[in-house]
Amino acid sequence: MKIIEKKCPNCGGNLDFKVGERDVVCKSCRRKYAVQYDGIDDLSQLSEKAMEALEAADISLKPVRKFIIILVLVFFSLAAISATISVITMVNRRAEFDRKVKESEEEFDRRTQEMLDEVRR
Numbered sequence: 001m002k003i004i005e006k007k008c009p010n011c012g013g014n015l016d017f018k019v020g021e022r023d024v025v026c027k028s029c030r031r032k033y034a035v036q037y038d039g040i041d042d043l044s045q046l047s048e049k050a051m052e053a054l055e056a057a058d059i060s061l062k063p064v065r066k067f068i069i070i071l072v073l074v075f076f077s078l079a080a081i082s083a084t085i086s087v088i089t090m091v092n093r094r095a096e097f098d099r100k101v102k103e104s105e106e107e108f109d110r111r112t113q114e115m116l117d118e119v120r121r
């Protein structure tokens with residue numbers, strides 16, 4: 001399984017995750033991030049690899065034929081990498097959670113105050 005390494009935007013720690021995982025948790029600060037798949041980085045890497053493979057194999061092809069082979073390789077690469085990772089969406093779920101907790105606390109205080117006012121009348 002392919003392992004992807006990214007840096008945590010919060011603490012700079014390593015975020016290691018496997019292709020296919022939806023969430024990643026920072027080992028250092030425990031923040032959770034959603035993983036987004038789009039494959040753009042992998043595509044550029046794969047077309048580079050295809051070029052290297054052609055050159056390494058020392059295939060002496062006419063330029064047009066070589067171009068067609070690269071096109072075919074890129075096409076298959078595109079199909080193969082539809083489920084690979086290039087970008088982590090920085091969704092700070094913890095901050096959202098804290099915000100919601102604060103909101104419900106405020107709501108609770110407000111309602112308690114309303115009830116107290118009601119009773120005093």
Ligand SMILES: [Zn+2]
Nearest residue numbers: 008011026029
């Ligand atoms: Zn972190």
